Amino acid sequence: MEDILAILAFAIALPWIIFHYITKWKTAASITTDDEMLLEELYNLAKRLDERMDTVERLVASDNADFRPARLVSNLEADNQQLRELENLIAEKKKEARR
Structure with missing residues (x-):
């Protein structure tokens, strides 16, 4: 059970964090x-x-x-x-x- 939670956390949380900061970076770069x-x-x-x-x-x-x-x-x-x-x-x- 812990393995499944770890895999889900890794598969969901990591892309979410990456896309979150990519979005922040793109909006901050525009004037x-x-x-x-x-x-x-x-x-x-x-x-x-x-x-x-x-x-x-x-x-x-x-x-x-x-x-x-x-x-x-x-x-x-x-x-x-x-x-x-x-x-x-x-x-x-x-x-x-x-x-």
Whole structure:
């Protein structure tokens, strides 16, 4: 009788514990729509601040010939590649949400 209880406990309890924690792991890994909206707002704010910094650096560089910030000297295409990839992901996400 004890052997049967041990086998049942092992056969039922172990998978239940495993599936329980798999479910917890999957739900904890996702972000909510409010989190996504906040991230998008923060991204837009960072993008605007980056554009403002570029403008200020261009103005200072035009007034002072010795001023050479790394942001203006380096290749801007390579610098902004990650931002473009993120913008593409956001655009795809919006298209999926409309469907």
